[in-house]
Amino acid sequence: MKKNLDYYMNLDYEIIVKKVKPQDGGGWFAYYKDFKGVMGDGESADEALQSAQEAFKALVTVMLESKESIAEPNEADKSLRINISMPERLVKKIDDFIAPLHITRSAFLQKAAIKEIGV
Numbered sequence: 001m002k003k004n005l006d007y008y009m010n011l012d013y014e015i016i017v018k019k020v021k022p023q024d025g026g027g028w029f030a031y032y033k034d035f036k037g038v039m040g041d042g043e044s045a046d047e048a049l050q051s052a053q054e055a056f057k058a059l060v061t062v063m064l065e066s067k068e069s070i071a072e073p074n075e076a077d078k079s080l081r082i083n084i085s086m087p088e089r090l091v092k093k094i095d096d097f098i099a100p101l102h103i104t105r106s107a108f109l110q111k112a113a114i115k116e117i118g119v
Contacts, residue, residue: 005060005064008072009053009056015031017029020041021102027041030042035056
């Protein structure tokens with residue numbers, strides 16, 4: 001397969017999307033985990049994601065034109081969606097704990113797992 005712009009735009013790169021605290025300006029922020037400086041923001045998570053994707057598209061375009069090497073996603077770090085069950089009161093306690101941190105349940109559970117068993 002020819003590695004052109006469409007090729008890279010359709011790879012499964014990890015994009016992190018976070019809510020920005022009101023005291024930091026509010027809105028949403030998104031960035032590509034493997035590409036420093038490739039980021040976007042917006043009033044909604046979707047806007048931030050689209051903004052980051054546009055920045056990535058611009059970067060890849062320049063890198064292709066200058067024949068630079070472009071890293072592909074690392075399959076070992078690819079996220080996997082799982083379905084777990086927990087007592088409702090525990091989910092509520094987690095939600096109360098993470099609310100001021102502005103992180104997702106998934107991010108919290110990842111951090112807790114890494115703390116307990118390492119990576």
